[in-house]
Amino acid sequence: MKTTLLLFGIATDLIGSSSLEIELPNTMTIASFKExxxxxxxxxxxxxxxxxxxxxxxATDETYIKENDIIAIIPPVSGG
Structure with missing residues (x-):
């Protein structure tokens, strides 16, 4: 299934892009997506x-990803 991945903060630096179109297996939870x-x-x-x-x-680790979902990776933020 096709999805869009949005990345923020350090995640952008680690992957080298702020957004990607990715193809995932038809059945995937957030836990398996992290793997x-x-x-x-x-x-x-x-x-x-x-x-x-x-x-x-x-989303929680048990949430299922569906076709055309937009998935965002949000790293921890700090401030003061």
Whole structure:
């Protein structure tokens, strides 16, 4: 299935782009998607934690990804 991946902060630096069109297996949860990311982009292992959103809503590891979803990788932010 075709999806769009949006990346922010350090995730952009690790993958080398702020957005990608990617092809995923027909049945994939966020947990398996995280494994897919580290397989496709080994530098992604450098990011210890991050949130995932699908279509502008935060997703849990059990959430299923659907055709044409927009997946966003949101690294932790700090401020002061």
């Amino acid at each position: 897919f990311l580290t397989t496709q982009f080994p530098d992604f292992k450098k990011m210890s934690s991050y949130a995932v959103a699908i279509n502008e809503s935060y």
